[in-house]
Amino acid sequence: MENQELKKRLSSIRNLPTLSLVANNVIKLTQNPDSTAFEIAEAISQDQSLATKVLKTANSAYYGFPEKITTINYAIVVLGLNNIKNIVLSASVMERFSKIGKDMLLDRREFWKHSLLCGIISKRISEHLGLKNSEEMFMCGILHDFGKLILDSFFHEEFAAALEKSEEESITLLEAEKATFGFNHSGVGALLLKRWNLPPSLVKAVKFHHSPDESLSAFRNASIVHVADYLCHRMNLEENDANSGPTLNKRAFKLTDLNSQKIKRMGPLISKEFNAATEFLYDGEDTI
């Protein structure tokens, strides 16, 4: 039911954002295990601004490679394909959405800062758990609230009403969205990411990041993003703290094998990484 309604609403939007042809091609290539670095470098080089962005991010303090990386080829073999995929995807998404609409409800900079922090914490938690896919978890964290951008950009008035409803009735934004739209931002985000052919594990982590219990196969990834999202609000590293944080799912928290002491120890590391990762925040001229 919910899904049908959502699909109907989304298909009503004519200019629903798509990834650029180049970005789409790069993502596809990185998902094929046989693609060579050479092919991917060729693909990225098709879009000069994307190539510049990739090199800038590859040289950022976040990756901290001790030498200057001057070519896309070198960036790919040094950073590895997962990191390159993350850079391309985040750069494309941020660029896309920085161009849409004026007077938006969500402050784009704050929104991406929260997303980046959530990405970094997700990655940290994955590393803490010894998981191999920490780079993918970084992306899950970055894209977890992607749906909010869609709602803000394409269902502007209703989203404003939902925000107001959540404040007035002291209910979570999620509940307010459900009441207003019949669906919520995690579903919207997941649906669009799925259309962009992103890996199902990433799509599911976004879809269930507020309710990890509801999916068996994505429980782990969704739990990590869920806890990271919760910690973002708790850690107060971000200035925008208007929305009261999500409620913590205990089973998800248990899975992350964290406690207040471990979180405290992670704190300085996370803020250091966050400061080093600002290259991810798209600083194009048309922002704001």
Add this chain to the structure above:
Amino acid sequence: MKPVSIEKEHQFLTRTISSLSDQIDLFATFQDLSLKIISQFDLENILETFCNILKELMNYQSVSTYLFVEGEILYKRVHHSGDTSRRQRGIIPDPKILKWVMSQGRWTVLTDFQDENAGYLLSVLPLKAPNQLLGFVIITTEVSPSLYNQKLSSILNFLGSQTAIAIENQELYSRTNHSNAYMTNMLESISNGIMATDMEGRITLINKNATAITGINSKQIIGKHYYNFLKNDLGKEIKQLCSTIKNKGFAIESMVNHSPYKEVDIIIGISASPLTDNTENTIGIIYVFRDLSASKEIERLTKLDEIKSELVSNVSHELRTPLSIIKSYSEALINQVEPEDHKTREKFLSVIGDETDRLSNIVSNLLDISRIESGKFTLYFNKTKLEDIVNSVISVFKTKSANINIFTDFQKNLPPIEADEDKIREVLINLVANSIKFSPMGGTINIAVVTQDDLICCSVSDTGIGIPKDQLDRIFEKFYRVDNSDTYEIEGTGLGLSIVKHIMDAHQGGITVDSIMGKGSVFSIYLPITRG
């Protein structure tokens, strides 16, 4: 359904299936690699296998494996394969870059494959076990733009981690082996016998000394109950120790006589202590066996040696006193006493006579003891009356001791006895002399003779200093002297009562003693009236 949709679905399915079969291939490769690498337990073999797999994967020019020696700062090359030219043997990336690659923990290519000046493609594969970095592999290959892809990267990272785990296992394995051998050597080198059992009493560990001391000669010991091997007193003792430890939980010591082999009797000292695991649960018992026979023998000889040196000092002192008196008196007689002074001469001569008696007494005591020791002590029985002997003894002392009163109390109609008169006199002289000796402040001595059934009893009681209760048992021991250093300094050889006891035993009689400290002592001798 529209044909377009079917076409799309078909494409989707084909893609999915091919991607799935790729994944399955990858898994199969992983499993294959894992089996090949993990089943090795020798570093050289592990690295050889690693290089063989690598050759199939990427046809390298050279591969050098480095392992960290200390932390992640020092490393050394442990293996090299392929091109051995000097140029390629020593290639190590810049330390900063190497450190960065190690922190990323994945296979990293460090050459731009479009760099026209590059003679080879350099890459680093960290050897990363789940909990630690063990080292890294430097790989050089031909410059090729198509080398690097996600699949190879995944396989290499997997290979790196499997190799690291195999190296870690190999290290653990050899360390365990080494420490096992070390423990065994240690166990066998301990001079005591060591045996451990589980809580049910099955032997879990035993060293050669333990089998030697206990006399176990079976080969199959481990896993069997100790009661199969340890019988008699030793087995019972261990059973006792075992149940005490189970009840009380602390270590205990014990001693048992044991005969491990025919005609070998030893004393085994056993220390038993509970064997606990790291959660403080008692999981067994450890027994330490020591052969105490040697140490017991040494203890006895040491004691004997002490006694003998004490005797020598006592005896020489005892001999010297009368000798020096005799010497000084006889010198005075020759040089100072006028030949006409008969009174003084007589007095001096009688002193000399007394001291000579004392000397001969000591010498005869020593002779008695040596006779007793060598088993040449014999009695000469004749009919006599005990009260007569008593009276004759008293007459000797009455002339000597001014401040001692001696009373007698004889039962009427005492029967005659059959005894060695001289020896019994010696006994009584000893007892009365002791009573006088240990009554330094004076007092009374009562000598009573009564019959008790078929025995005749003579008791000598005094009002002397008495004997401590805990030493009563020992006063009849040879050379034993009551430690009275802090009461009175009284001379003696410690032989008298030992001889007395021996004489009484030889008469099939006996001697008893009762004493109260500060009040006095009563020595009673018993003799059979008739001799069968």
